Amino acid sequence: MKLNQLLFCLGSLFLLSLQTEAQKATHIMPMDIPVRLSASFAELRADHFHSGIDLSTSGTLNVPVKSTADGYVSRIKMATYGYGYALYVTHNDGTTTVYGHLNSFIPRIDKVLCDYQYEHRSFNCDVFLKSTDLPVKKGEVIAYSGNSGGSGGPHLHYEVRDTKSEHPLNPLAYIPEVKDNVPPTIMGLKLYSVENEGDRIAYNSIKYYGAPVSQIIPAPAGRIALGIHCTDYFSSDGRPCGVIDIKLFKNNTLVFQSHIDDLDFDLTRHINAHLDYKEWIGNRRFIQRSYRLPGNELSYYTGDGIIAVAPNDTLNMRYEATDFAGHVSKLSFKLVGRAASSSAPSERNCEWNKTFAVDTLGISVVIPHGALYADEQISLSHKNKIWTIGSNTIPLQKAVSITLPLPDSIESSKACILYRNSKGSFIYAGGKADNGKITMKNKALGDYTIGTDNTPPVVITRNSRTNLKRSNTIMIGVSDDLSGISQWDVYIDGDWHPFEYDYKQNMLKARIERLRINPGNHNLLAIVTDAQGNAKRFEWSFSLVQ
Numbered sequence: 001m002k003l004n005q006l007l008f009c010l011g012s013l014f015l016l017s018l019q020t021e022a023q024k025a026t027h028i029m030p031m032d033i034p035v036r037l038s039a040s041f042a043e044l045r046a047d048h049f050h051s052g053i054d055l056s057t058s059g060t061l062n063v064p065v066k067s068t069a070d071g072y073v074s075r076i077k078m079a080t081y082g083y084g085y086a087l088y089v090t091h092n093d094g095t096t097t098v099y100g101h102l103n104s105f106i107p108r109i110d111k112v113l114c115d116y117q118y119e120h121r122s123f124n125c126d127v128f129l130k131s132t133d134l135p136v137k138k139g140e141v142i143a144y145s146g147n148s149g150g151s152g153g154p155h156l157h158y159e160v161r162d163t164k165s166e167h168p169l170n171p172l173a174y175i176p177e178v179k180d181n182v183p184p185t186i187m188g189l190k191l192y193s194v195e196n197e198g199d200r201i202a203y204n205s206i207k208y209y210g211a212p213v214s215q216i217i218p219a220p221a222g223r224i225a226l227g228i229h230c231t232d233y234f235s236s237d238g239r240p241c242g243v244i245d246i247k248l249f250k251n252n253t254l255v256f257q258s259h260i261d262d263l264d265f266d267l268t269r270h271i272n273a274h275l276d277y278k279e280w281i282g283n284r285r286f287i288q289r290s291y292r293l294p295g296n297e298l299s300y301y302t303g304d305g306i307i308a309v310a311p312n313d314t315l316n317m318r319y320e321a322t323d324f325a326g327h328v329s330k331l332s333f334k335l336v337g338r339a340a341s342s343s344a345p346s347e348r349n350c351e352w353n354k355t356f357a358v359d360t361l362g363i364s365v366v367i368p369h370g371a372l373y374a375d376e377q378i379s380l381s382h383k384n385k386i387w388t389i390g391s392n393t394i395p396l397q398k399a400v401s402i403t404l405p406l407p408d409s410i411e412s413s414k415a416c417i418l419y420r421n422s423k424g425s426f427i428y429a430g431g432k433a434d435n436g437k438i439t440m441k442n443k444a445l446g447d448y449t450i451g452t453d454n455t456p457p458v459v460i461t462r463n464s465r466t467n468l469k470r471s472n473t474i475m476i477g478v479s480d481d482l483s484g485i486s487q488w489d490v491y492i493d494g495d496w497h498p499f500e501y502d503y504k505q506n507m508l509k510a511r512i513e514r515l516r517i518n519p520g521n522h523n524l525l526a527i528v529t530d531a532q533g534n535a536k537r538f539e540w541s542f543s544l545v546q
Contacts, residue, residue: 084149103146
């Protein structure tokens with residue numbers, strides 16, 4: 001390397017370090033409690049990469065949440081699922097921070113939200129604000145932590161996004177250093193054979209090698225590829241988190257690397273191509289492929305990862321897994337070439353970049369181009385009123401269209417399609433009946449059948465008394481046996497009021513202090529509708545005392 005190139009590289013590294021320190025200096029931690037991460041950036045999840053970090057609140061609610069830098073509240077979002085109560089704060093440094101699964105907002109933010117909810121007659125909403133509407137200062141309390149939305153327990157979900165692209169970035173590069181004294185853990189690897197079918201490539205599973213991985217691994221002569229099963233911890237008693245950088249070397253030469261430092265929500269479902277999806281569905285192992293499937297559009301990779309092996313070859317291989325703190329775990333092993341297998345190439349009738357349409361056994365299936373990440377064998381069968389379409393171990397990027405024949409014995413307005421989930425239970429998947437058939441779109445292959453839902457939701461009161469104060473909460477129990485709660489409207493004395501649907505507690509609820517009602521006697525009417533259109537009316541009377 002020439003001197004000027006060396007100086008340029010050193011200068012770039014110096015500037016990068018200064019930039020990182022500056023970023024850390026401009027953002028503080030969002031809560032004044034001991035820092036304990038329960039999930040990390042880019043952690044592997046079902047159908048998506050985790051877009052932020054999860055900060056544990058040790059099972060408690062209502063921990064004050066602060067804006068981590070000067071800025072303004074640019075968005076307030078309320079949703080039954082996902083982030084639940086969420087705030088977005090835009091900053092002058094080109095970033096926007098996101099605070100999810102909150103329990104409540106400070107009064108001036110909640111007033112803006114409440115006004116919007118009453119105006120649009122919807123509890124769930126997405127409010128976008130101007131820079132002058134709700135300015136906030138670094139360290140100012142803006143909300144209180146909770147367990148709303150799709151949260152599995154009380155915590156704060158915290159993100160840092162590039163404001164312009166809306167791509168999530170690693171929050172650890174912006175907040176004060178989070179203690180991490182544990183390197184990644186490598187739990188195993190997997191071997192794949194690589195088949196050539198004309199100009200197409202197929203990857204076939206050979207064997208999973210769990211830790212401790214054998215130092216000598218037999219490999220069939222020809223071309224192979226690898227995958228790694230690994231995780232990371234921030235402390236010895238912490239939860240498993242994600243590994244952001246993985247390198248694979250052959251004879252000390254880099255043959256593949258995946259490095260994740262930002263995410264794209266439009267591509268996050270491509271995690272199902274980044275992973276060995278069949279291993280995840282069958283064995284709950286997150287094995288990251290050290291090669292790229294043809295339909296994988298992620299940009300995290302260097303090298304193709306395909307390794308040529310000749311009979312009696314001995315290849316010195318090494319994996320290096322690195323966490324954000326710079327800890328590196330290495331796994332060294334040897335691939336030894338063995339005679340190639342004489343097995344026939346696997347059959348694949350559906351090409352990933354072409355539309356696949358079939359009409360047989362009374363059903364119609366359309367898999368659009370780009371729905372698959374690789375060529376697959378898609379078979380159809382029918383037995384005992386169950387249609388099997390491919391396999392649930394085949395991931396989909398796009399929804400497929402499925403049309404099934406509707407039996408004469410089933411009323412079309414109440415008919416629905418059911419899908420067998422990973423637990424073996426049939427769950428509601430939707431569908432629209434017309435002209436003796438029922439059609440739906442879904443991002444899953446596997447077992448389908450036809451069912452009916454003509455039972456309305458169950459609605460009951462959960463308040464033990466009828467004399468309530470401003471500080472109380474009105475609670476209405478709701479549940480549905482199949483299609484699930486789809487719509488709810490609550491009226492008090494004929495006027496609509498914002499009630500939250502908490503699906504984890506099977507409840508509609510509202511803090512009375514947020515409701516625009518006066519002291520005195522009141523009549524409440526709740527109308528709750530499931531996804532199949534079955535509705536239930538519920539009436540209840542209460543008194544609001546001073």
